[in-house]
Amino acid sequence: MEAVLDQVRVKPQPRRVFMLGVALALAVVIFAIDTLSPLDMAIAVLYAVVVLFLTNEVERRTLLLVGAACVGLTMLSFTIMHRENYNLASVMRCIVSIAAISVTTLLSLKNQKATRALREQADLLDLSHDAVFVRGDSDIITYWNQGAERLYGWPRAEAVGRKASQLLHTVFPESPLEIREAVHRAGRWEGELSHTRRDGTPVVVMSRWSLQRDARGRPIATMETNSDITQRKRAEDGLHQAQAELAHVTRVATMGELTASIAHEINQPLAAVVTNGEACLRWLGRDVPDLGEAKSAVEQMIRNGRRASEVVARLRALARRGEPLRLPVDINEATGEALLLLERELSNHRVALDLSLDPKxxxxxxxxxxxxxxxxxxALNAIQAMDAVPEARRCLHLETSTRDEAGQRRVLIKITDTGPGVDPQNLPLLFNAFYSTKSDGMGMGLSISRSIIEAHNGLVSATLVEGGGMCFSVTLSEHEEPSS
Incomplete structure (x- = not known):
């Protein structure tokens, strides 16, 4: 590969003149030996060396002229040597020499054509804005296009012959050995890599590898095409950060709407703690202290204190800003904890709750x-939507279940209300950012909810319920706990 690529490089003019001079001197020497030597040998066959010597140095027309000149010199030498003594052996030697020169010239022209095609392909690679380089199976760079020079800052002369991973300080997304095995197995690979430019600045690229094999199927070279996606990755990271900030703001806003429920939820266990504390004092204040009842009252105080602590912990979790976690979550428990924060809203809006949780x-x-x-x-959207219907019809249905879908276990959460629903034409717009059916709504809750569920590789959808109301469905992959 390296030798072929060396051929496609354009030779400088001084070198070409020098090579022509050397070829001319060689032809003169061969002519002198063929004409003056008494040896009965096909010395003129050596003119083929002159043709081969100039194959990659001159253009097609010049090479044809060189071949014709060598044939002419052969015939001239034959005429000088045998003008008075023609015999079959000398004629055959002349014919063999001319045939050898002609075949060599034709093969050289064919090689020139192939070389010219390879040069044109190499020139096309230089037109690419992407960085393209070829490396052997030992990771040694054998070709380096202009796009690679622009992206990495290493000129071709300094890059060729060096190991690609060491030159670019490549950071792989997985083990290099595993990637190499994948390339040998499939013949190609695609993924993101981190490189370092010559000036030390990092660059993230989308890399595509294509494997070249020899006639026996053995890997001989890999062409790597790299596209700079550094700015795109920064934009994606910024977008993810903005989404996280927006989700945090939405959680805080939701907590603001649930302030009354929060106070109610905390006041209940705190009031129970006070009541049980007073009861404990009364049991201990008797002439004969009732230690059993006092112990029971203290246990009740501990349970209610822990309940209040759990409420505070849940509120702090909702309010804090942090990176998303990926841990097993019991959907029934998570649903129950969320409903505890909605008790006050259910009561204020006079909405009945119909809860159906999967027993598994x-x-x-x-x-x-x-x-x-x-x-x-x-759930909060569903509760608020039912303000427009009579109190007797207000019911929030919440259901969790599992099902098989395309050979995979899925968890389904359904939240259904009995409100007025929405215009069917507006149904596809519900999850769009800044779209809201409420006059004072921001239009971000459903959009953020969809982003969160999709980040969990799930789906969220909304459908109209016959007879009035909306049904929001959340579908997630079930996580099987490893058996101990």
Whole structure:
């Protein structure tokens, strides 16, 4: 590969003149030996060396002229040597020499054509904006296009002959040995790599590898095409950060709407702690202290204190800003915790709750806080939507279940209300950012909910219920707990 690529490089003019001079001197020497030597040998066959010597140095027309000149010199030498003594042996030697020169010239012209085609292909690679380089199976660079020079800052002369991974300080997404085995197995590979430019700045590229094999199927070279995606990755990271910030703002806004429920939820266990504490004092204040009842009252105080602590912990989790976690989550438990924060809203809006939880307690792999945020958003929207219908019809149905879908176990969460629903024409717009059916709505809750569920490789959808109302469905992959 390296030798072929060396051929496609354009030779400088001084070198070409020098090579022509050497070829001329060689032809003169051969002519002198063929004409003056008494040896009965086909000395003129050596003119083929002159043709081969100039194959990669001159153009097609010049090479034809060189071949014709060598044939002419052969015939001239034959005429000088045998003008008065023609015999069959000398004629055959002349014919063999002319045939050898002619065949060599034709083969050289064919080689020139192939070389010219390879040069044109190499020139096309230089037109590419992407970095393209070829490396052997030992990772040694044998070709380096202009796109690679622009991207990495290494000129071709300094890059060729060096190991690609060492030159570019490549950071692989997985083991290099595993990637190499994948390339040998499939003949190609694609993925993101981190490189370092000559000036030390990092660059992220989308890399595509293509393997070249010899006639026996053995790997001989790999062509690597790299596209700079550094700015795109920075934009994606910025977008993810913005989405995380927006989700945090939405959680805080949701907590603001649930302030009354929060106070109610905390006040209940705190009031129970006070009541049990007073009862404990009364049992201990008797002439004969009732230690059993006092112990029971203290145990009740501990349970209610822990309940209040759990409520505070859930609220802090919803309010904090942090990276999403991927841990097993019991959907039934997460749903129950979310509903505790909605008790006050259910009471204020006079909405009945119809709860149907899967008895198997399905688990999913995800971020508990984010999933609870989705449940609270969907349930709160459903509760508020039912203000427009008579109190007797207000009912929030919440159901969890599992099912088989395309050979995979899926967890389904359904939140259904009995409100007025929406215009069927507006149904596809519900999850769009800044679209809201409420006059004071921001239009971000459903959009963020969809982003969270899709980040968990799930789906969220909305359908109209016959007779009035909406049904929001969340589908996630079930996580099987490893058996101990």
């Amino acid at each position: 307690g399905p688990h999913v792999l995800g971020d508990r806080v984010q999933l609870q945020q989705v449940l609270i958003n969907l």
